[in-house]
Amino acid sequence: xxxxxxxxxxxxxxxxxxxxxxxxxxxxxxxxxxxxxxxxxxxxxxxxxxxxxxxxxxxxxxxxxxxxxxxxxxxxxxxxxxxxxxxxxxxxxxxxxxxxxxxxxxxxxxxxxxxxxxxxxxxxxxxxxxxxxxxxxxxxxxxxxxxxxxx
Numbered sequence: 001x002x003x004x005x006x007x008x009x010x011x012x013x014x015x016x017x018x019x020x021x022x023x024x025x026x027x028x029x030x031x032x033x034x035x036x037x038x039x040x041x042x043x044x045x046x047x048x049x050x051x052x053x054x055x056x057x058x059x060x061x062x063x064x065x066x067x068x069x070x071x072x073x074x075x076x077x078x079x080x081x082x083x084x085x086x087x088x089x090x091x092x093x094x095x096x097x098x099x100x101x102x103x104x105x106x107x108x109x110x111x112x113x114x115x116x117x118x119x120x121x122x123x124x125x126x127x128x129x130x131x132x133x134x135x136x137x138x139x140x141x142x143x144x145x146x147x148x149x150x151x
Contacts, residue, residue, distance in 0.1 A: 002046045003142040007053040007133045015050045015062035018102045023067050026097040027075045028083040034134040039070040039096040059111035060145055068099035110148045120144045
């Protein structure tokens with residue numbers, strides 16, 4: 001099973017929002033590397049660290065699982081939407097996303113500062129490509145973040 005870190009701005013969609021709706025399409029991602037991860041590598045059952053970005057205290061706030069394999073991102077077809085892509089058609093979609101299911105909200109977040117201070121997490125993808133909203137984490141990194149959360 002693969003492990004992932006997925007970033008969301010909490011004002012747009014937070015771990016509390018996921019807890020409320022239970023399952024949500026991960027839509028609006030417009031980065032080809034993130035699309036590749038979702039379309040080609042993420043599998044149902046994959047473990048997700050839910051990360052709040054662009055917030056007062058960025059960090060991992062909860063856990064989720066991949067509940068559905070990649071499917072065309074509906075937001076690319078919404079002409080009035082922020083994520084509309086005029087090049088995308090239903091016959092030839094460009095953007096894909098998985099759906100994620102709420103698993104747990106952490107008692108306290110594992111902050112970005114705490115992760116940066118931990119030598120075991122020195123190679124975490126968000127330190128090298130901070131703009132990428134979806135990326136893999138190793139099993140060791142995943143377990144270490146859970147340990148920092150007291151899980």
